[in-house]
Every structure is written in C-alpha cells, then in structure tokens.
Amino acid sequence: MxxxxxxxxxxxxxxxxxxxxxxxxxxxxxxxxxxxxxxxxxxxxxxxxxxxxxxxxxxxxxxxxxxxxxxxxxxxxxxxxxxxxxxxxxxxxxxxxxxxxxxxxxxxxxxxxxxxxxxxxDLTHRMKSPRILDLKLGTRQHGDQATAAKAACMTAKCQATTSATLGIRLCGMKYDNNSISKYEGRAMREQELCSAIRGFFNVHREVLDEARRKLKRIRETLCEADGVRLFGSSLLFVIEGDFESNQQPINDLVRIKVVDFANATFSGFLADNLYPGIDDGSLLGLDTLNRFLDVLGE
Ligand SMILES: [Zn+2]
Structure with a gap:
C-alpha cells in the first residue's frame, strides 16, 4: 500500500x-x-x-x-x-x-x-543514550469491544503475570547492554520485576528524583480522572543515560508518558460502557512502582 x-x-x-x-x-x-x-x-x-x-x-x-x-x-x-x-x-x-x-x-x-x-x-528526541522502559499498566487490558474469546485470553494473561496482582507488567526494556522482551516480562514474578525496575532506575540521583516527581504528577492526574480507564495502556519511560554530557534541563532528560490508547476509554467516549470513579488498576501499578523505587531513594 x-x-x-x-x-x-x-x-x-x-x-x-x-x-x-x-x-x-x-x-x-x-x-x-x-x-x-x-x-x-x-x-x-x-x-x-x-x-x-x-x-x-x-x-x-x-x-x-x-x-x-x-x-x-x-x-x-x-x-x-x-x-x-x-x-x-x-x-x-x-x-x-x-x-x-x-x-x-x-x-x-x-x-x-x-x-x-x-x-x-518522539520521547527519545535529542537523547544521546536513552534508557527505555515500557510497563503495561493496570489489571485489565481488554477494551469493551473485545470479543468474549479475546477478553478471556487477555484476562488469563493478566492472571498469569504480574498485571493482576501488581498492576504493572514489564513489556519491554532497553539500556546499555540490557534488554528484556515482553515475553520475558510475562514470565517475571514480583522479585524479578522489582530488580529489573531497580536496575533501570539505577541512575544519577537528580534523574531519579525527577522521575519520581513526574510519577507523582501522573498519579495525581489519574486520581482526578473520573471515568477514565486505561485498559491496555503503558507507562513509557525514556531517561537520558548519558546524563553527564547532555546539557538540557533535567526536566527534558526524564520523559514519562502514558501511551497506547486503543482500548482506553473515558465517560462519553464513543459508545463505551460507563466506568464511574477512578482507575484503581492503573493506580495499583503506580503504587507498586513507587514501592519498588522507595528503596532507591533512601
Ligand atoms: Zn508537532
């Protein structure tokens, strides 16, 4: 085409x-x-x-x-x-x-x-040596329009991985010579996920603090986003690995965004079901992440 x-x-x-x-x-x-x-x-x-x-x-x-x-x-x-x-x-x-x-x-x-x-x-724009982490967010990943078979398959995938219990699942990671695929991410238990994430955030203290500030803002936004459901969305982290030589302000060296909205919804979006209240599954994921990072900040 x-x-x-x-x-x-x-x-x-x-x-x-x-x-x-x-x-x-x-x-x-x-x-x-x-x-x-x-x-x-x-x-x-x-x-x-x-x-x-x-x-x-x-x-x-x-x-x-x-x-x-x-x-x-x-x-x-x-x-x-x-x-x-x-x-x-x-x-x-x-x-x-x-x-x-x-x-x-x-x-x-x-x-x-x-x-x-x-x-x-492009979140990697002007990064010299980007560290990239994709965490699938939430405890449910299918949208309302999924067929029964697809919904069952995706629910089973959540149950079999860290998604259901922790609200996050590693979907891809790449920095220096480390790389983890979504298949390896699916096989991870809590301890492995925790150490992979801590390895990713083994960065300059200023960078870590900026990442935590941004995560806090994302959490605050979701706490006020009544009716929003981020089914199937990811948290995408792009962090400058070459902190010493990139002269941009710290704010530009740590980029964290929610991505992938093909199954996400909010009140009044298309003819989707209504979901009152906030997205507990996504908040669980953010809380897990904060818990993993708490140790690094001490
Ligand atoms: Zn543009």
Missing amino acids: VLNIKRASSLDGSSFNVQDVLKPFVHQVGGHTPFTSLPNGHLLKPCHERELFFYQQMPSSLKSIAPLCCSTIQGTSLSSLMDCCTNCTEHQLENIVIPESIEGSSILNKRKLSRNFIILS
Missing part, C-alpha cells in the same frame, strides 16, 4: 521527498506496531481508529500525561490538532507519501489493519 496524503489547504505548496523524511524508529521496545521517525522529533504510528479518536477527543487533563499528538491521518486526509507543537504550526506536513516499508522496515503493523496514523512527539 502506498498512501499519498495531501493537505487541502497547502501553505506553501512544498512537498517532502518521503525517502528523506521517513526513517525506521530505532528505539522501540515492546508492542508490535512499527513506528516510523518523522523530522523534528515526531513519530508516525499506524493505529486503530479508536486510538485516533481518543487523541482527538482526549480530556485536557489527560493531555499532560500523554505524548503530544500533532496530527492524525485518516485514509488520505491529514488533520492537525489544535494544540500541535510550534514546529508543526510553522512547518505543516504536506503531500507526504507513506510507502509500505522503509529501509526494509514495515510501516504498517502485521495486520495492516488501517490507513489510520497518528503523528506523535
């Missing part, structure tokens, strides 16, 4: 040479959806229509804990979101052609399920 996207109102009529702007994303951990790098710190993610709608309609409180979504692509139509970054306001994407693969790397996911994409901020 080749997708040729044109914006109706071109600012300057310029077009990108796709071979110059699309690159396979090299820092991916977890998940099966291949990401593609776009210029200026953006990623192209093929997605289910639900996730695209979720970004378009996301409550403003959640925006602070999610990656910035600058544009959505539905079929051949590209639209910018109101609060896209200044770079996207100034240099809007025009006439981009999305091929099926780039440099031998697939752009669409395995099922080639959509011509829908979202353009997100």
Whole structure:
C-alpha cells in the first residue's frame, strides 16, 4: 500500500521527498506496531481508529500525561490538532507519501489493519543514550469491544503475570547492554520485576528524583480522572543515560508518558460502557512502582 496524503489547504505548496523524511524508529521496545521517525522529533504510528479518536477527543487533563499528538491521518486526509507543537504550526506536513516499508522496515503493523496514523512527539528526541522502559499498566487490558474469546485470553494473561496482582507488567526494556522482551516480562514474578525496575532506575540521583516527581504528577492526574480507564495502556519511560554530557534541563532528560490508547476509554467516549470513579488498576501499578523505587531513594 502506498498512501499519498495531501493537505487541502497547502501553505506553501512544498512537498517532502518521503525517502528523506521517513526513517525506521530505532528505539522501540515492546508492542508490535512499527513506528516510523518523522523530522523534528515526531513519530508516525499506524493505529486503530479508536486510538485516533481518543487523541482527538482526549480530556485536557489527560493531555499532560500523554505524548503530544500533532496530527492524525485518516485514509488520505491529514488533520492537525489544535494544540500541535510550534514546529508543526510553522512547518505543516504536506503531500507526504507513506510507502509500505522503509529501509526494509514495515510501516504498517502485521495486520495492516488501517490507513489510520497518528503523528506523535518522539520521547527519545535529542537523547544521546536513552534508557527505555515500557510497563503495561493496570489489571485489565481488554477494551469493551473485545470479543468474549479475546477478553478471556487477555484476562488469563493478566492472571498469569504480574498485571493482576501488581498492576504493572514489564513489556519491554532497553539500556546499555540490557534488554528484556515482553515475553520475558510475562514470565517475571514480583522479585524479578522489582530488580529489573531497580536496575533501570539505577541512575544519577537528580534523574531519579525527577522521575519520581513526574510519577507523582501522573498519579495525581489519574486520581482526578473520573471515568477514565486505561485498559491496555503503558507507562513509557525514556531517561537520558548519558546524563553527564547532555546539557538540557533535567526536566527534558526524564520523559514519562502514558501511551497506547486503543482500548482506553473515558465517560462519553464513543459508545463505551460507563466506568464511574477512578482507575484503581492503573493506580495499583503506580503504587507498586513507587514501592519498588522507595528503596532507591533512601
Ligand atoms: Zn508537532
């Protein structure tokens, strides 16, 4: 499939040479959806229509804990979101052609399920040596639209892993020469998960403190997010491993966001069930994580 996207109102009529702007994303951990790098710190993610709608309609409180979504692509139509970054306001994407693969790397996911994409901020942008950790959040991962068989399968997966009891499961980790796959993450018990996470956060004290501040803010946001359910979402951590030589402010060296909203919901989203109150499963995950990190801060 080749997708040729044109914006109706071109600012300057310029077009990108796709071979110059699309690159396979090299820092991916977890998940099966291949990401593609776009210029200026953006990623192209093929997605289910639900996730695209979720970004378009996301409550403003959640925006602070999610990656910035600058544009959505539905079929051949590209639209910018109101609060896209200044770079996207100034240099809007025009006439981009999305091929099926780039440099031998697939752009669409395995099922080639959509011509829908979202353009997100790349959390690894300007990191010299990013440490990356993906923790699946919550005790339930299927959305309301899952078939009975799929729901049963995902519930069993939660029961068989740390998801059900701890509210987190390691879905991917990569730093220095360490790497843990989602399959290894599924096999972990609490002790192994705890030591893997402590190894990941074995960083400069300032970096750890900043990570804990950001986790606290995410927790506060979720405590006020009545009706939100982050089914199947992850906490994604990107931390500068080369702390000594990256001169950016500390705030920029520790990036933590909630990602993957294909099964997430909030009150009034599409025709989903209503879930009163806060997302206890996700909060359990954050509390587990804090418990693991408490020892490091002493
Ligand atoms: Zn942007």
